[in-house]
Amino acid sequence: MEQTIHTTLAEAAGIIDGLIYGDSSIEITSIHGIADAKSGCITYLQDSKLIAQLKTSPASSVIAQTYIPDLKIPQIVTDNPSLSFIKLLNHFCVKIHTPKGIMNGATLSEGIQLGADISIYPNVYISKNVSIGDRSILYPGTFIGENSSIGKDCVIHPNVTIYDNILIGDRVIIHSGTVIGADGFGYEFIDGVHVKKPQVGGVIIGDDVEIGANAAIDRAATGNTIIGRGSKIDNLVQIAHNVKIGQHAIIIALSGIAGSSTIGDRTIIAGQAGIPDHVNIEPDTIIGPQSGVLKDLKTGRYLGTPALPFRDFIKRESILRHLPDIIKKIDDIEKKIDSVYNTIKLVKSE
Numbered sequence: 001m002e003q004t005i006h007t008t009l010a011e012a013a014g015i016i017d018g019l020i021y022g023d024s025s026i027e028i029t030s031i032h033g034i035a036d037a038k039s040g041c042i043t044y045l046q047d048s049k050l051i052a053q054l055k056t057s058p059a060s061s062v063i064a065q066t067y068i069p070d071l072k073i074p075q076i077v078t079d080n081p082s083l084s085f086i087k088l089l090n091h092f093c094v095k096i097h098t099p100k101g102i103m104n105g106a107t108l109s110e111g112i113q114l115g116a117d118i119s120i121y122p123n124v125y126i127s128k129n130v131s132i133g134d135r136s137i138l139y140p141g142t143f144i145g146e147n148s149s150i151g152k153d154c155v156i157h158p159n160v161t162i163y164d165n166i167l168i169g170d171r172v173i174i175h176s177g178t179v180i181g182a183d184g185f186g187y188e189f190i191d192g193v194h195v196k197k198p199q200v201g202g203v204i205i206g207d208d209v210e211i212g213a214n215a216a217i218d219r220a221a222t223g224n225t226i227i228g229r230g231s232k233i234d235n236l237v238q239i240a241h242n243v244k245i246g247q248h249a250i251i252i253a254l255s256g257i258a259g260s261s262t263i264g265d266r267t268i269i270a271g272q273a274g275i276p277d278h279v280n281i282e283p284d285t286i287i288g289p290q291s292g293v294l295k296d297l298k299t300g301r302y303l304g305t306p307a308l309p310f311r312d313f314i315k316r317e318s319i320l321r322h323l324p325d326i327i328k329k330i331d332d333i334e335k336k337i338d339s340v341y342n343t344i345k346l347v348k349s350e
Contacts, residue, residue, distance in 0.1 A: 004029055005092040009061050012042060013076045015091050016084035021067055022074025026060055031088055034059065042076075044085040063088075097137060115152065133170065145181065151207070163219060169207035169229070177214040180205070184218040184225075184241025184259060197221060199241060206230070206247070212237065221259075228265065246283060264299075 010024040029040035037059035044063040063081045078084040105122030115134035123140040133152035145164035152170045163181030186197035201220025206229035228247035238256040246265035257275040264283030282299040292305030301310040
């Protein structure tokens with residue numbers, strides 16, 4: 001659904017502290033990326049490679065890092081166009097939430113501590129001795145287990161399950177269907193049966209973390225599974241018991257991290273990557289999509305299964321791509337050798 005705004009280019013420039021080139025009085029009615037831009041829209045230039053596309057776009061104005069010559073539409077120049085675009089989206093398109101208080105149909109147990117200006121929607125169940133920080137929002141269908149804590153300015157979307165003894169920091173966003181604190185997958189195979197190891201630890205989620213839809217973060221066997229401050233976890237990610245994720249990490253959809261592994265600060269794990277148990281990934285590492293990590297990784301870029309340093313992966317793939325030709329050449333050489341050998345044998349026999 002199209003979201004319409006009403007402002008002028010001058011007002012938009014004031015919000016992002018930008019310098020206007022062109023008509024500052026034009027009306028801005030929407031905000032889009034270049035590919036979705038239309039008349040009345042303000043867009044932004046993230047990469048100079050998109051200048052050609054921008055010049056044919058119906059957008060009415062653009063945010064850029066430097067002035068673009070020969071561009072017919074007005075421009076706002078800022079140091080960081082991407083950040084400026086985010087500011088405009090937040091200003092015009094993000095609805096300000098009005099606190100709802102405790103709504104009819106919510107169930108609250110004893111010993112609960114509630115902050116100011118909270119919103120607890122119908123069909124929320126909050127167990128004993130839970131604390132909820134100021135301005136936090138719990139949407140319908142959310143379950144909060146005993147002795148858990150949710151910080152200030154958190155948003156817990158519908159149908160999230162937070163088990164017992166879970167500690168969640170401030171400004172955390174958890175999207176629908178996510179489960180935090182389910183038992184870790186721990187068993188011993190004894191006398192032909194799988195004997196469950198009790199999972200009696202917790203989960204600690206730091207400030208400013210965002211967790212996508214249908215993610216699963218297991219509680220620790222003992223101690224805590226930890227998600228560091230500022231980390232972002234995509235939809236359908238599995239994080240097993242006792243995993244330690246550092247600060248400002250990115251973990252993308254369908255990735256899985258097995259028990260007791262450590263992920264360093266600012267690490268990026270791309271989609272469908274797999275991390276085994278008890279490995280250490282150093283900070284600032286990038287693990288490419290569908291990579292299979294088999295051992296500890298030092299800081300760097302990795303790709304493939306087993307995960308190799310990026311340059312080694314490219315070399316391997318180049319060799320594999322030419323492997324049919326290499327095999328054919330070897331076959332031809334072997335045939336020539338056999339022919340020469342047979343000729344020599346024939347000469348000797350005569």
